[in-house]
Amino acid sequence: MKLCLIGYGNVGYGFVRVLLRHGGWLRERFGFAPRIVAVHDLRRGTALSPEGLEPAILAQAWEGNRDLSELGPGGKREAFAVIEESGADVVLELTPTDLRTGEPAASHIRFSLTHKKHVVTTNKGPVALFGKELLALAQENGVKLRFEGTVMAGTPLFSLIDFGIATPIRRVRGILNGTTNFILTKMEAGKTYAEALAEAQRLGYAEADPTADVEGFDALAKILILANLVLDGDLRPADVLREGITKLDPQEVQNAPKEGCRWKLVAEAAREGREVWAKVGPERLPLSDPLAQVGGVLNAITLELDPLGALTLIGPGAGPEVTGHAVLADLLAIHRGLS
Numbered sequence: 001m002k003l004c005l006i007g008y009g010n011v012g013y014g015f016v017r018v019l020l021r022h023g024g025w026l027r028e029r030f031g032f033a034p035r036i037v038a039v040h041d042l043r044r045g046t047a048l049s050p051e052g053l054e055p056a057i058l059a060q061a062w063e064g065n066r067d068l069s070e071l072g073p074g075g076k077r078e079a080f081a082v083i084e085e086s087g088a089d090v091v092l093e094l095t096p097t098d099l100r101t102g103e104p105a106a107s108h109i110r111f112s113l114t115h116k117k118h119v120v121t122t123n124k125g126p127v128a129l130f131g132k133e134l135l136a137l138a139q140e141n142g143v144k145l146r147f148e149g150t151v152m153a154g155t156p157l158f159s160l161i162d163f164g165i166a167t168p169i170r171r172v173r174g175i176l177n178g179t180t181n182f183i184l185t186k187m188e189a190g191k192t193y194a195e196a197l198a199e200a201q202r203l204g205y206a207e208a209d210p211t212a213d214v215e216g217f218d219a220l221a222k223i224l225i226l227a228n229l230v231l232d233g234d235l236r237p238a239d240v241l242r243e244g245i246t247k248l249d250p251q252e253v254q255n256a257p258k259e260g261c262r263w264k265l266v267a268e269a270a271r272e273g274r275e276v277w278a279k280v281g282p283e284r285l286p287l288s289d290p291l292a293q294v295g296g297v298l299n300a301i302t303l304e305l306d307p308l309g310a311l312t313l314i315g316p317g318a319g320p321e322v323t324g325h326a327v328l329a330d331l332l333a334i335h336r337g338l339s
């Protein structure tokens with residue numbers, strides 16, 4: 001399996017490091033030995049190598065902030081030219097998320113699929129905005145589009161849904177944003193919102209501009225993916241009711257556990273007859289709810305389906321290597337489907 005990476009930032013590097021550590025095991029266990037034949041990044045340049053770029057060398061180049069063209073001819077090619085010339089079977093789309101347009105990822109994905117290349121992405125934008133269209137395009141072209149990393153990073157949610165579940169999921173409810181969960185956990189322990197946010201920023205959990213997390217846009221994109229692609233809805237971002245955590249009363253958050261409750265930012269979607277709805281907002285959950293027990297940057301999701309009732313999955317929802325694991329899991333799923 002020949003891979004072309006478009007975007008070689010934190011997740012790309014995390015993926016390369018996980019491959020470096022576990023490549024031998026994957027080869028032995030599954031006969032799976034992917035080869036990275038191209039890497040293209042706006043900041044770090046481009047390298048093409050039909051024989052394959054060694055993960056160790058790629059990792060070192062990232063750590064040394066070296067231009068990738070030192071590793072193989074790359075020049076000033078655009079992403080589309082790299083995808084075409086690489087001869088790759090799978091394109092890993094790992095560029096930054098734009099929740100309004102889905103670009104540049106949406107164009108990269110459409111181009112790759114129409115050129116009959118499988119795509120693995122961790123980018124929420126294109127999947128939230130154009131998921132069904134892109135999946136149909138993949139099918140038309142006889143290739144796969146997988147996006148495990150988009151909702152719970154490395155926690156295998158879609159693999160579970162794809163391979164472990166045989167009846168329709170009726171409802172999903174989750175803590176899908178680790179940053180806000182971390183802030184709420186700290187507020188419950190007595191910090192103000194501003195102090196908790198500053199700590200999240202210091203630890204690298206929150207961006208300098210935290211709007212996407214604290215106002216619920218990130219969770220909205222994730223619940224939109226689940227509403228449309230798991231519950232088979234047809235929702236747009238404007239159809240999802242959204243409220244963030246910035247208006248929560250800190251005293252309320254701190255006192256809730258004394259009353260057997262805990263405040264969480266909950267993203268929820270459900271199918272009711274022919275309708276699917278979705279919303280994001282703070283909720284006061286009873287401590288008996290498994291979601292109320294999930295603290296810090298962890299993510300969790302409860303799936304409701306017959307005859308299992310409620311099934312809750314808890315795991316890491318962010319981090320370069322964790323998300324790199326999702327990329328590798330998607331590649332392995334494609335490999336196993338092909339073999």
Ligand SMILES: NC(=O)c1ccc[n+]([C@@H]2O[C@H](COP(=O)([O-])OP(=O)(O)OC[C@H]3O[C@@H](n4cnc5c(N)ncnc54)[C@H](OP(=O)(O)O)[C@@H]3O)[C@@H](O)[C@H]2O)c1
Pocket residue numbers: 006007008009010011012040041042043044079094095096097104122123124149150153317318319320323
């Ligand atoms: N990090 C996580 O924990 C995590 C978890 C789940 C999902 N994700 C998603 O995974 C994707 C990658 O995340 P990340 O943390 O790796 O982001 P990142 O560190 O910002 O890396 C993205 C890289 O892509 C480059 N880039 C931007 N536009 C490009 C283009 N048109 N063509 C080629 N390269 C381009 C960027 O260069 P510049 O810096 O010069 O723009 C940057 O080097 C994002 O969509 C993110 O939302 C991340």
